[in-house]
Amino acid sequence: MATASVAFKSREDHRKQMELEEARKAGLAPAEVDEDGKEINPHIPQYMSSAPWYLNAERPSLKHQRKWKSDPNYTKSWYDRGAKIYQAEKYRKAACENCGAMTHTTKMCMERPRKLGAKWTSKNIAPDEKIETFELDYDGKRDRWNGYDAASYAHVIERYEAHDEARKNFLKDQQLKKLEKNNTENVEVVSDDEDNEDALKVDETKVDESKQMDFAKVEKHVRTTGGGSTGTVRNLRIREDTAKYLLNLDVNSAHYDLKTRSMREDPLPDMDPNEKFYAGDNQNRVSGQALEFKQLNIHDWEAFEKGNDVHMQAAPSQAELLYKNFKVNKEKLKSQVKETIVEKYGNAAAGDVLPRELLLGQSEREVEYDRADRIIL
Template sequence: MASSSAVGKLSREEFRRQKDLDAARKAGTAPAALDEEGRPINPHIPQYISQAPWYLDTGAPSLSHQRRPQDDRTSNKLENWYDRGAKAGPAAKKYRKGACENCGALTHKKQDCLERPRKKGAKFTNQDIQADEIIQEVASGYDAKRDRWNGFDPSEHKKIYEEYAAIEAARQKLREEEIDNQTTTDLAAVRKVAKAGKREDKEADPDFGSSEEEDADEEKYADAADAVGQKLDTKTRITVRNLRIREDTAKYLINLDPSSAYYDPKTRSMRDAPDKNIPAEDAVFAGDNFFRHSGEAPDVQQLQLFAWQASARGNDVHLNANPTQGQLLHQEYREKKEQMKDVSKVSILAKYGGAEYLERAPKELLQGQTEDYIEYSRTGHVIKGRERAKAKTKYPEDVYVNNHTDVWGSWYDMSTGNWGYACCHSDIHISYCAGQAGIEAAKASSAQVLLSSSVNPPTDEQKEEEETEKPGERVEQNFSKKRVGEGDVKIDKDRLAYALNEEKKRKARGGGDDEDRFNKKKKPLESGSHDVTEEQLEAYRMQRRNAEDPMANYVDNENSY
């Protein structure tokens, strides 16, 4: 049925005529119905398609409700927006009736005014009256109404950059002035000022600060940072290994030649080198086989092979279940193998001879060339190759000063515990070298030589010198290699008397056996290998109370009879 729904309810006669008309139109005997644009309506269209809903019904036959409406979306564009802050001409000179009581504009009221509230409005002062705003009617669509950035001017954001740049320039100038005003030349104070400025703006300044502070910050947060090429959770410590670091170039992009090394996309492996002309040491990627035969990878393969062979022979060795056991057994196996090889070699040479034929010159000297790559510097030191270059320190090495032939610290004096030069046995740093004469002088002035020389009996000249000595001066103590109190030692009576007096004073003070009997602060002893002299030891023995003596506590009482 192509006709639209009737305005009112049809009578029985009208409904019958409508049915006959529809049948004639379907049979082709009656012309088809026309819509509002004059286009015929197919009579075979079902009623639920041709009949318009109640909210789109126009009262005439039409199929416009099934067609896409021609919508003018010019009002729905996001570029359509009002001119923000536009003013309509110059401002008025006097307050006008009905205008805003705060600013004096006619386009809004006081409660809608966006100006700062004045203490006395423009209605009462007639001063600083603002111009009227331009009221623009912008017809915006659904998207334009809900766009939060509609009407935003990107040039306004440039003011924020300029403001922050001006603040940063002012801070930089202030920090430079503080550093210039520092009266001290201490570098720590300058770094402290720079660090304070760094904390304010929280930006790295290349002109101030030190690399030590940056390294400390990196070490502080290095534990919590994610490792490159891994997804590492520092709390749970679960590591998921990525097959490739995303910053690196993919293997299949190094050489785009189709005839180059094969790349397996399923396992993401490229066993051969993509560039055959570049040496493996200089190439960015030399193939997976290069990594398998470098570093500790061959050792791991040998260890795995040993575990398989040992397990095949009936031994309980499993590399993954107990790797420590497998490594120890492998090491023991290699040591026994070397021993057996040496034993068999010695036994064969002892039985058949021919050891002289095994001693031959190296292959490099015989042929004059070698396959090993070794790179030398201009000074002859090894940079890269079989031999490892020695690490150089920042201090000058092998520099001899003041006629020395050895460096400082090449000799250690066991008697004094000091370091010195091995060429002259001098323990004074940056002293002039005396050579062999200095060594002999150091030996002659050593404490052992002086003590051993004191054992020899004095000559007549030395006796005359001792007689002419002042009474207040102390006599040189007779030290020898014997223990104190042993052997035939001559005791000086004056010294013994002085030692007895000191021992009595000590006992009068109530000092015990563990107390220092002779006060070193008041009267220091002569330098030597012993702290106690023979006279002091004899005085202690004479004044010591013998508790085992049965007559020690005996008191003669006259009234005991």
Template sequence: MATISEILKTKTDDDEEEPKKKSREDWRKAKELEEARKAGTAPAAVDEEGKDINPHIPQYISSAPWYYGTSGPTLKHQRVPGKAQEYSSLNEWYKRGVNTESVSTKFRKGACENCGAMTHKKKDCFERPRKVGAIHNSINIAPDEYVQPELNQDFDGKRDRWAGYDPSQHKVIIEQYQKIEEAKRDLRAQKLNADGDEKGEGNSSADENDEDKYVDDFDMPGTKVDSKQRITVRNLRIREDTAKYLRNLDLSSAYYDPKTRSMRDNPHKPGEDPEQVEYAGENFVRYSGDTTKHAQAQLFAWEAYERGVDVHLLAEPTKLEQLKKEYETHKDRFKKKTQNTVLAKYGGEEHLQTPPVQLLLAQTEEYIEYSRRGDIIKGEEKGIVRSRYEEDVYPSNHTSVWGSYWEAGEWGYKCCRSLVQNSYCTGKSGVALSTNLPELGKIVPVVENTIPESISIFKEKPKTAESITSHCSSSLSSSSSDSETLKEKSKKKKKKKKKKKMKMNMKKKTVPLKTRI
């Protein structure tokens, strides 16, 4: 902006360039031009920067004062003069550490009472509280921290990811790895000297084992690490399998989404059977599980809403599920009711109760071979028995297993109530004998100091031959008497049957004589 003295100088030097007084016609032309600019028929005025000036701006705003020193139309006098902002350079950054060059030996006034540094007070001190502060003994005064500069960074400087990085810091990492390699060599040399083996410097297996110690400390890219258990879970495919996007290289084939690693459509040609192809897309996942149930529930919710029932799948899922269950039960009842009414009116219920297809056609697809005796040779083999004992085997004409009957502390067969293992089955006659003579057919094993009380023969040992013969004769006489009683009973039964038959025959003969009379 020009000063008043400069304007006066230019006026005195260039008197010819002074603005002349406008005539009435010039005012009229200027007014017409202004109206035309407002109407849009004439182009708008342009300032020194090439920008259009809005013609609707009032004159007291658009016209610059006489001391501003403008040569044409402008709006610069209405804007705040822009100050050039000074930004810090890329190399400027906060200083790290403390200033170890100038360390004081005496306590200075205004310094920290704990450590003696001038850059902070006692309440802001990060050092451990001393037993005797630096204000009292002036011993081991801490160096001053750097006074940090106030950085004014621009847009790029605020978003610089490498801001404040010192490339010389990378040398520390290199030196650390060099020290590790030297320590490895020393350990390897000591091991070789101890074993006495003269091997080369490079042992690949030892190098790999040593490197694994340091690799375990890092999280490799492409892996998910569980914090509770240090197990890496790879979310990538197995490298031996062919990738999905390589199965069909045609650009118009199925789309592969690299972000989710999914290919929904079938990459093969439409003519091929999807069941015979190794990979047929991932659309089957969308129709597996409860997706069909979810779709049915959504359809039911829409139909119910159209019929005036206020229900929503996401807002009220339990209400929708209960309504769907009630609807299905009522529907089944209505179907059964209509079916029963039709059958009751027209009949034909016997046609619905059809036997299975195997009985209708009298044939099955099961192949079975039989022997001449009727045993199965091939087909319908017995299932593999998981026990070491034979099952469903009934020896000696028995129909039950040994141990299916229990009486007086002894096991037996239930079919004949025989208490002797591997005995021949006598059927119902054996059951009748066991009820009448419970001790018949028992075999008492000869065991020391175990003689049953019911048998009096073996209670006392016979001392002479006469006693033995007497015991044997008594046992034979008892058995013969039992057989005689059984014979007498059977004879009595036969006599009773004959008497009954005689009576019946007599009645039949007497009836026709009475009728003749």
């Protein structure tokens, strides 16, 4: 991209300019300011901060990088499907000869062709459709979900619910048949609820997979560097569970990393902790065995800095043994310090009578001091 012509600079001026850019990148000099008074990031390349020649820019600016062709007339609304605006009572001139509506011609009529059209019978006049025109922006033209009605998905949910109900009835019938067969053969029938549930689970595995909606067995192929396939692996998430990035749709909420599928912060920080089932990936780092492993690593680092030859990756068993010994010695030291303090000052929680010297801070013992503030025995 050709940029605006820059005045000729001598070698010394060019050297000073390069030193100034290095100082700005290091934070030793203030950043450059554009036409609007906003600071320009010194790490932005010159070919981006320099405006094209046809904009006649006299100084570096980022205005040409922003969306400067914005039309306020653009909209993201959609057509009101099936809306009617006027219902005529008799045929009107220039209307559709088949149905009598004014908003289309006879060739474009979507109704069933009548034996005698509305032009000759003047009966059953169709209402006029609502015709709208929108000037959509770039995103609106390419939005594949623009105008989608979420209520239209209700029939899909009903179909899956009916599918589940039919599968439960099928399993129930199979269980009843098995009980009847056992009764006829005089076999003892186990009435324990757990056994019945196990039997249901066994029968469920015999059902054809094409007839059951088992989302836990969704599988995908894993490609290798050689171009082949390693087979299948189970999906990472049950499909009924809500995805992490759908818990909070606010753009300023917790960041979701698409590459690693991780959301470190809590997407719902104001929610009741008792009702929350996901508090961010960082919650796993400060709970359970992850916290113990973190403390083990910190102990190894501190021990290595103090001169101990210990390494978590090279000798993990030795590092874990040293950490266990450290915790045991620490508990022993704490108990010794506690016993020493209790012997010296007593234990108020145990209900022991405190000495009068500690209770009132004075005693009847006479102490004499010399001129050097030493006690005379």
